[in-house]
Amino acid sequence: MKKVVIGFLGTVLDRRGKDKRWESWRPTVSVCQHEDLLIDRFHLLCSRRDESLASQVRADIELISPETTVLVEYVEFKNPWDFEEVFSGLLNYSQNFGFREDEEYLLHITTGTHVTQICMFLLTEAGFFHGRLLQTGPGRSNTPPGSYEIIDLDLSRYDSIARRFAIQTSDDISFLKSGIKTRNAAFNRLIAEVERVAMRSDAPILLAGPTGAGKSRLARQIYELRRQRGKVAGRFVEVNCATLRGDMAMSVLFGHKKGAYTGATESREGLLKAADNGILFLDEIGELGLDEQAMLLNAIEEKLYLPVGSDKEIRSNFQLITGTNRNLKQECQRGRFRQDLLARIKFWEFTLPGLKERPEDIEPNIEYELQLHSKELGKPVSFSSEAKAAYLKFAGSAESAWAANFRDLNNSLARMITLSEGNRIDAGDVKIEIERLRREWRQENSIDHEAGLVGLLEPEQLAELDLFDRLQLTAVLEICRNSSNMAEAGRKLFAGSLQKKRSTNDSDRLRKYLQRFGISWKDVYAKPDKIDRIDLA
Secondary structure, eight states: OEEEEEEEEOOTTOOOOTTTTTTTTOHHHTTOOOOOOOSEEEEEEEGGGGGGHHHHHHHHHHHTTTTTTEEEEEOOOSSOOOOOHHHHHHHHHHTTTOOOOEEEEEOOOSSOOOHHHHHHHHHHHHSSSOSSSEEEEEETTOOOOOEOOOOSSSSGSHHHHHHHHHHHHHHHHHHHHTOOOOOOOOHHHHHHHHHHHHOOOSSEEEESSSSSSSSSHHHHHHHHHOOOOOOOOOOOOEEEEGGGTTHHHHHHHHOBBSSSSSTTTOOOOHHHHHHHSSEEEEETGGSOOOOHHHHHHHHHHSSEEBBTTTSSSSEEEEEEEEEEESOHHHHTTTSOOOOOHHHHSSSSEEEOOOOOOOOOGGGHHHHHHHHHHHHHSSSSSEEOOOHHHHHHHHHHHHSOTTTTHHHHHHHHHHHHHHHHTTTOHHHHHHHHHHHHHHHHHHHHHHHHHHHBBBBBHHHHHHHHHHHHHHHHHHHHHHHHHHHHSSHHHHHHHTTTHHHOOSSOOOOHHHHHHHHTTTTTHHHHHHHHHHHHHHHOO
């Protein structure tokens, strides 16, 4: 395979007196003086004002290395120290070069200004120059041919560097998991992908998953990791959008000008500005109003927005991370969330599994929480072996609801620690806590069953329903609400019949079932807010 060198003329080091030029090391000429580095073609880049020197260097190379063809090519820069001009010029050169598969290319980075050397490095690393770097030096005696080194920017080929990267990546992944040695393979793969995104991208990230799955903690860990690696310099700003209601929502997010409304006695910065050069975490973004969504979309796309009552735009360069426990695609279909905003915030989307999907991670999380409590109390906190076995058995069983996921688990541990004698949780403490959780979950299940029907059925209808019908109807409605249309819901509900070819029209079958209770498909989709937020207390 032919070896081809691309390099700049060394306007200082390649310029030696006629009599002494063979006694001194000249970087461009010396490339072709190495017996074990045979160059077939040399593309010598220079300015026309150095045409005379380039001709001399070409003649010298052809004298010492007749097999080397030297092509002098003129690349003009008004200011060879202007990074943008040099980078653009070299990018154009690389795109018009015509690299071939049957040639090996070496980019000589010893000559040229520091700016040209940096630009050649970056363009080679990015793959615009299809080759490896060639670095030469004069050696100790400053006589030709000196030394040379070929550098491959595929760092995975360097074992020691690859090992260091692997260790660093492993440490970063552990950091994102708060040091918890999780055992769930799917979750570990997800966090590994999050780590790569956190280190390589500043595009918006959407963290989906049930309440208490750890979205807020992961968002903060992403920020801390990026801050430690110098990716962000600003603050981590967090807000739960469910707390933003009415006219104050705009002010909290975007700030306001003094006198913008009654009570605005001072100007307010707003959370978007507070997160400038940092990360803004909007948890439960599905709760944000449509007006605020429109303002946020513009702020994401333009990095500009108008505070309330102001006619002067504010700039804030923040990275956005959002969290949700809602199905935002369904929210878009229902007109409660902007489709264009969803498209922007889910550039990277990760769904965190709940505790029920990660039963093998219950024990590592218990150990982690015990360590935190031990640190806080200044003395060790632990389970007896009998108590730990009983608690783990219950925690991983089918009867454990863990509706709030790790939040429920952490609260449960905190209660047992508080009530235990000598900060050692025994079997009696576990037994009391298990009974407490069972009572709590029974009450929640009862409320959930009622909530799914309130707003769709009149109180008299509810009172007349048998428990069997309540449970069955609640389950059917849950599937309907998690389906985009009646046909999809019918397929889910009557999949068995469909396989046996007993059902010809699943949608009609579902429609007739709902009609038994006076419910239409439109009713199911028309009142989700009322059902979701009704206070049954």
